[in-house]
Amino acid sequence: MPRFFSGSIAALLLATTAPAFAAKPAPVSALVKAVDIPYQQFTLANGLRVIVHEDRKAPIVAVSVWYHIGSKDEPKGKTGFAHLFEHLMFNGSENANMDFFKPLEQVGATDLNGTTWFDRTNYFETVPTGALETALFLESDRMGHLLGAIDQAKLDNQRGVVQNEKRQGDNEPYGLVEYAQLAALFPDGHPYRHSTIGSMADLDAASLEDVKNWFRAHYGPNNAVLVLAGDIDAKTARPLVEKWFGDIPRGPDTVRAEVTVPTLPAPVDQVMKDRVATTRIMRSWAVPGLNDPETTQLQIAMSILGGLASSRLDNALVRQDKTAVSVSASVQPFEKISIVEIAANVKPGADAAQVAAKLDSLIADFLKNGPTADEVTRAATRAISSQIGGLESVGGFSGKAVTLAEGEVYSNDPAKYKQDLAEAAAATPATVAAATRKWLGRPAYRLTVEPGERSEADIAIAGGIRAEPRYYRDPKREGGAAAPASSIAAVDRSKFPEVKPIGDLTFPAIERTTLSNGMQVTLARRTTVPTVRVSISFDAGNAADPKQKLGTQALMLSLLDEGTKTRNSIQIAEEQERLGAAIATSQSMDRTGVSLFALKANLAPSLDLLADVVRNPAFEPAEIERLRGQLVTSIAAENTQPRGIARRVIPELLYGKIHPYGVPMSGSGTEAGVKAVTRDDLVAFHQAWLRPDNGKIFVTGDTTLEEIKPLLEARFGQWQAPATPKGAKLFRMDRMARPARIVLIDRPQSPQSYIMAGQLLPFRGTDDPLAFTTANEVIGGSFLSRLNMDLREDKGWAYGAFTSAPLVRDTMPFYVIAPVQTDRTGDSIAAAIGDIKTFLTAKGVDEEEHDRTISNQIRSLPGSFETSSDLLAGLVSLDTLGRPDDYYTRLADRYRAMTAAEMDKAAREAIRPDDLIWVVVGDAAKVRPQLEKLKAQGINLPVEEAKPGA
CATH class of the missing domain: 3.30.830.10 (Metalloenzyme, LuxS/M16 peptidase-like)
Structure with missing residues (x-):
């Protein structure tokens, strides 16, 4: 599900009327007016709804099939069926009785996956244009010709895979929270009460006939939406869709249960123990679904309260009181209900009860006084901008196909995103405050997760997370054989359609220039959306982290956007939000980067901010201590995660302590190293590694070398390297034996x-x-x-x-x-x-x-x-x-x-x-x-x- 609006914001495919570079941020209204995903729509006789969006930027087509069936539609005793069937539908159909990844990998599919959630199940892949019929053949065959290929061996195998997926998720820190949250917020029998992954017992009990009946009842074409987005048009698409999907008979109409938004009669307090690094305090409410106009107001409210970098909770608990290491507030929007979740991770050593009291007082103050106009504008701008960043994708998890499909599935309107945008643009402090008071003024579910061993009661709420299955699969059993088609075929399905010629990659021209201080600039232009991405990449990385004080680089990078010589951390956060810009730091083993995502209309002031962050970090002592505590807690959190533990241990086992790569893969360093770092160490690391003679600038997006060079020259061209020596990495191995063990x-x-x-x-x-x-x-x-x-x-x-x-x-x-x-x-x-x-x-x-x-x-x-x-x-x-x-x-x-x-x-x-x-x-x-x-x-x-x- 998207994080902000019910539909991903569409690409600014039409040029904006704003100047290329503006001194002031472009207004939200201007951004909203320019957003459009043109589409054409038709419906087959069997009820399949088809949406086509044309985007010729690359010879690829996103194919996305959404079934309007999810875990909320599962009856009691059959939890996890929708997700189990998602897995089964990848395991072969009557005329393609093989793992679907095989033919799709053969044709070069990307963004290939399937997902299940409370309200829907979807399958998607992006394929070269010449392989479109292969994708349509496969999607139509599992829609209309599936059941003959499902046998007990496949069911047992995928049941085991799903149960291991459940174990994997449940094994994570805080992995049992969702089960407790759903059980507390929703009464017995409520469609949203059980998790999508289901319970071990129900998965064990699923019979072959059970799952086949589930498919017969819900996966007909009349309960599905097909979206084609990319190098395709409706005139070309329609005969292909008719050819492959037209013979599939209509299925039964899915009965939709009535869903109400429950209100707790009184606050519910619960304490849960888990193997976590720090106490987490949570507040949750059930609120209206994504078709309710108040949901947009709540999303803006949660962004202001705990979503923005400059949020109320961040400023009060993390920056000012320094009693929390992180906070969050968000809305998970679903079709019939949504869930508001506010959380604070308590700084180790801080009084959790005091943090909880302060959290509640901040929420109460927001309910009483509401947001400011500037907060509303910043929240709306940031949300729109962050989603525009993903709009170049025609498919995948959040591309344009998703926007159109979920609008049609949930709201019977592929252009639902326009309504969401209009609501966001029209939001005022009064509308946001009114919606927040109405829904968060009700009793909350108040959960505290503390470090400790999990209780049997909490494990029971999860529906069981036992380590061993109750049965074993026989790997010698064969998969399902081909069976008679479940409908009269109007097209030859005895062989795969021919793949038409697929051209090789055409990479955009790479252009180069040099600034007056010698910094190299490399550009690859891509004009699909009016955004620009800039990365200043330094030859540093985790390999440059000082061995005596591992974590120096991570702490230094975390401080870059927490204060410069002219801006404090809140000002930096607010300025990014007003501009719709995002500055981020990253490190691999070999490189350290500071990147910028900017709306083209706001590129110049966004670059001003980037240059200040890179060149003039303040390393203010109070901020150092605050971020030091956060980083130490992050390291502790890694040591509670199975994957995090392994990734911290294995590099040193392979490379030894003196090799630059013999450090934790996350780059976070060690607790002792982070605690030992001084301000002088941070300044010295910055001067040795983040300097113009050790960095290069890379640019992609909607700009030209002619446009971008003077902007970069004005901000980085006069940046001179310090007199201190540039950093150097020594790659050598010690002579210690490293035997297999x-x-x-x-x-x-x-x-x-x-x-x-x-x-x-x-x-x-x-x-x-x-x-x-x-x-x-x-x-x-x-x-x-x-x-x-x-x-x-x-x-x-x-x-x-x-x-x-x-x-x-x-x-x-x-x-x-x-x-x-x-x-x-x-x-x-x-x-x-x-x-x-x-x-x-x-x-x-x-x-x-x-x-x-x-x-x-x-x-x-x-x-x-x-x-x-x-x-x-x-x-x-x-x-x-x-x-x-x-x-x-x-x-x-x-x-x-x-x-x-x-x-x-x-x-x-x-x-x-x-x-x-x-x-x-x-x-x-x-x-x-x-x-x-x-x-x-x-x-x-x-x-x-x-x-x-x-």
């Missing part, structure tokens, strides 16, 4: 074990190991990889398992990652080692894997560089790895020339499965006996226990 980190009550193994590869990212990274797609890099298909699709022990080889400048690592159910931890390690060894010896890349992988790598390139954000990342990567400007355009020919033997050779020369170092984060009492038994399987890995990284 298992490092077990105890995390009691974990229903899953997080497995992460690694080793160092014999090459660098600058060596451009293309054959190896392509081979990795087959081993574990894609959904259809050997590892994922084994642990997830065949055995059902994991929600996902994969391998990765990050392209860092120096020695690259190879990782194996698999969160698995606790009782299969040892078996999963044995299976992963077996899969890798089989690949490296008896069964390398086969013909189908080679052809599919190569085809996917070539055909997915246009979709991979659809947006200016994609382009920006691409430009920075080229520079980081020392690649030529034509690197991406030459990739297709390099892939075409790559053989399976070359892929095998690259993998076999690099991967040493017996030398992997394994980290397992899980319930040691249950896991260690399994690990000790590995020796009986010929896997002689000593087991040592360790604590989470400091």
